[in-house]
Amino acid sequence: MAQTNPYGPNPSDFLSNVSKFxxxxxxxxxxxxxxxxxxxxxxxxxxxxxxxxxxxxxxxxxxxxxxxxxxxxxxxxxxxxxxxxxxxxxxxxxxxxxxxxxxxxxxxxxxxxxxxxxxxxxxxxxxxxxxxxxxxxxxxxxxxxxxxxxxxxxxxxxxxxxxxxxxxxxxxxxxxxxxxxxxxxxxxxxxxxxxxxxxxxxxxxxxxxxxxxxxxxxxxxxxxxxxxxxxxxxxxxxxxxxxxxxxxxxxxxxxxxxxxxxxxxxxxxxxxxxxxxxxxxxxxxQVNIPFNNPITGFCAFTHKAGIHAKAILANPSTYEILNPEDFGLSRYIHFANRLTGWNAIKSRVEQLNLKLSDDQIKEVTTKIKLMGDVRPLNIEDVDSIIKDYHADVSEEHANKRQKTN
Ligand SMILES: CC(=O)SCCNC(=O)CCNC(=O)[C@H](O)C(C)(C)COP(=O)(O)OP(=O)(O)OC[C@H]1O[C@@H](n2cnc3c(N)ncnc32)[C@H](O)[C@@H]1OP(=O)(O)O
Ligand SMILES: O=C(O)CCC(=O)C(=O)O
Ligand SMILES: [Zn+2]
Known part of the structure; x- marks a missing residue:
């Protein structure tokens, strides 16, 4: 069934020019x-x-x-x-x-x-x-x-x-x-x-x-x-x-x-x-575009909190009323901070082409959040925490396999 637009013009409003301005x-x-x-x-x-x-x-x-x-x-x-x-x-x-x-x-x-x-x-x-x-x-x-x-x-x-x-x-x-x-x-x-x-x-x-x-x-x-x-x-x-x-x-x-x-x-x-x-x-x-400008403000399509990031990854309409693609722009998920969640970090792990189980991703997310409590993070910080963690668990895994062989 076609969904009606809750923000659309009121169809019974005959004088409205919302659709012909x-x-x-x-x-x-x-x-x-x-x-x-x-x-x-x-x-x-x-x-x-x-x-x-x-x-x-x-x-x-x-x-x-x-x-x-x-x-x-x-x-x-x-x-x-x-x-x-x-x-x-x-x-x-x-x-x-x-x-x-x-x-x-x-x-x-x-x-x-x-x-x-x-x-x-x-x-x-x-x-x-x-x-x-x-x-x-x-x-x-x-x-x-x-x-x-x-x-x-x-x-x-x-x-x-x-x-x-x-x-x-x-x-x-x-x-x-x-x-x-x-x-x-x-x-x-x-x-x-x-x-x-x-x-x-x-x-x-x-x-x-x-x-x-x-x-x-x-x-x-x-x-x-x-x-x-x-x-x-x-x-x-x-x-x-x-x-x-x-x-x-x-x-x-x-x-x-x-x-x-x-x-x-x-x-x-x-x-x-x-x-x-x-x-x-x-x-x-000679002015800057305001940070909170609709559409073009630098963070207009940036999603930060873990709850938002998870839902946005599942369906961008959850937390976006505007589609950045309509304006030739793209959305960004800000995962390098202590408000992040394991779903956002999972997406980053996949972007880095690494393999970790969900439990491992939850564990590395805890490490990222701990670091995020201490200081502001950037993407490189998060990537190196993920990569170090990945190297550690891969080494552990290899050692275990050696012992059993
Ligand atoms: C709300 C707005 O933004 S309205 C648009 C504003 N735009 C502008 O002002 C355009 C740029 N303005 C200018 O270059 C000048 O003001 C000019 C050329 C229009 C007029 O310059 P001057 O003759 O030196 O007058 P000045 O700017 O000091 O005062 C405005 C004059 O326009 C008159 N005036 C103001 N609004 C109007 C109007 N809507 N219709 C007729 N006369 C008007 C005033 O009475 C005053 O004339 P006066 O000094 O003979 O009484
Ligand atoms: O011409 C108009 O309608 C507007 C003029 C103007 O700039 C204003 O009133 O602020
Ligand atoms: Zn004006």
């Missing part, structure tokens, strides 16, 4: 706002090509009005003729920005403006009626140029819900391709995300994009819940880089989604390229 990768926009990022054109071209090869649906680029170089970079990336990813640029709700953006050759423009009282008062100083008026003007202009348009409210979760419903239904009627909902300060939790998206979805017919910061560690969970509530597009960055501690990390998001819908994720994204993509960005922004 798309990725808007913002490594070259939000990621450029990461404290350590200084991207040259060459670096941006390399990252754009790698994102395209991985298969992200869209690549979002820094506003062309940020600097002359930024504008040239947008144009150069548009000219790459990427095979999969469409190109967006991220602009203020501002006519000048829109005029510059549509001349760069992008496929779409992501417009944003702050709607919370914090941002209305201290960022741009405009009220909701001004915001609505300029949104209409800028959206109509971008649409007239035949490129995709998305309108987003910055700091959506601290914005007044009536303001949000009014502005989103207005821009929806203008025919935007997507609206964006942003947790700009990373304070939202999954339940709030679900409720806000369901409420907004009831007044718009266009698709919903979401943008989650990770200040309180909820970014991936919020992204997943957003899809469950009916959002379709998730903003990501490689390694989650971005302003402050960044946004939804592409790799971690892939880990979340492959568990929910393996067929969709494997058919759409080149998962075996995730490690190279992360290494490329990590090198460019």
């Amino acid at each position: 798309q990725i808007i990768d913002s490594t070259l926009r939000e990621g450029e706002q990461f404290a350590n990022a200084f991207f040259t054109l060459d670096m941006k071209l390399k990252i754009a090509k790698a994102l395209d090869e991985f298969g992200v649906d869209y690549i979002e680029l820094t506003s062309p009005v940020a600097s002359e170089q930024a504008r040239e970079e947008v144009e150069a990336i548009c000219k790459l003729g990427l095979k999969t990813s469409k190109i967006l640029t991220h602009i203020r709700c501002h006519m000048h920005d829109a005029k510059v953006a549509v001349e760069t050759g992008v496929d779409g423009v992501n417009i944003f403006i702050g709607t919370s009282s914090f941002l209305r008062q201290h960022s741009h100083g405009k009220d909701m009626s001004y915001i609505t008026k300029s949104a209409i003007e800028v959206i109509e202009f971008v649409k007239s140029k035949g490129v995709e348009v998305r309108f987003s409210t910055e700091d959506s979760f601290r914005s007044d819900i009536v303001d949000l419903l009014n502005i989103y239904s207005t821009v929806d009627k203008l025919g935007v391709n997507r609206i964006g909902i942003a947790d700009t300060v990373g304070g939202a939790n999954p339940r709030q995300v679900y409720e806000l998206i369901r409420t907004i979805k009831s007044v718009v017919s266009c698709d919903i994009e979401t943008h989650f910061h990770n200040d309180t560690g909820c970014a991936i969970a919020n992204a997943y819940t957003a899809l469950e509530a009916g959002a379709k597009y998730i903003d990501t960055c490689v390694l989650g880089i971005g302003e402050r501690n960044g946004i939804v990390p592409l790799g971690g998001f892939m880990a979340r989604m492959i568990v929910a819908d393996p067929d969709y994720v494997k058919s759409k994204y080149q998962l075996k390229k995730i490690r190279d993509l992360e290494n490329l960005v990590a090198d460019i922004v």
Whole structure:
């Protein structure tokens, strides 16, 4: 009987887009706002090509009005003729920005403006009626140029819900391709995300994009819940880089989604390229891949405790929700420590091509654990304990045979 996936989408959840989400990768926009990022054109071209090869649906680029170089970079990336990813640029709700953006050759423009009282008062100083008026003007202009348009409210979760419903239904009627909902300060939790998206979805017919910061560690969970509530597009960055501690990390998001819908994720994204993509960005922004990074952290597929090792050797699904092979990686059983057990050591004895009975393996395991109580062990330590033990028991055996002959 086919087993149902306990982590799969709920089949009765008709609004859910868990099995048809798309990725808007913002490594070259939000990621450029990461404290350590200084991207040259060459670096941006390399990252754009790698994102395209991985298969992200869209690549979002820094506003062309940020600097002359930024504008040239947008144009150069548009000219790459990427095979999969469409190109967006991220602009203020501002006519000048829109005029510059549509001349760069992008496929779409992501417009944003702050709607919370914090941002209305201290960022741009405009009220909701001004915001609505300029949104209409800028959206109509971008649409007239035949490129995709998305309108987003910055700091959506601290914005007044009536303001949000009014502005989103207005821009929806203008025919935007997507609206964006942003947790700009990373304070939202999954339940709030679900409720806000369901409420907004009831007044718009266009698709919903979401943008989650990770200040309180909820970014991936919020992204997943957003899809469950009916959002379709998730903003990501490689390694989650971005302003402050960044946004939804592409790799971690892939880990979340492959568990929910393996067929969709494997058919759409080149998962075996995730490690190279992360290494490329990590090198460019000069950070290490975190040890506990989903998928590519150095110990993401390392099993240590004896109980885990035994079960993993019997069936990897016992303690693995992700299959390392899906990402071109392999699992590792860490047996050189005092938490090891005889099953793990038996596997090592077999790898070393030695013959020991189960009782002998249990005895040598006790020796390894005793040594592991004294100091940290490495593989060579364990191998030499096994080999010495093997030599001893073989010699004993030979002596016994000599005596009986
Ligand atoms: C949450 C986010 O990550 S949003 C994306 C952030 N991205 C960026 O900031 C891109 C890089 N930014 C830049 O290069 C510059 O800030 C520029 C070119 C956009 C603007 O530079 P400046 O004109 O020197 O203004 P400065 O950066 O000091 O202040 C921001 C200006 O944008 C205005 N503004 C801020 N957000 C918006 C918006 N969404 N729509 C319209 N105007 C806005 C502010 O009112 C302010 O203009 P003012 O000084 O005339 O009041
Ligand atoms: O444009 C958006 O939707 C998000 C902008 C942004 O980076 C943020 O609000 O944190
Ligand atoms: Zn952001």
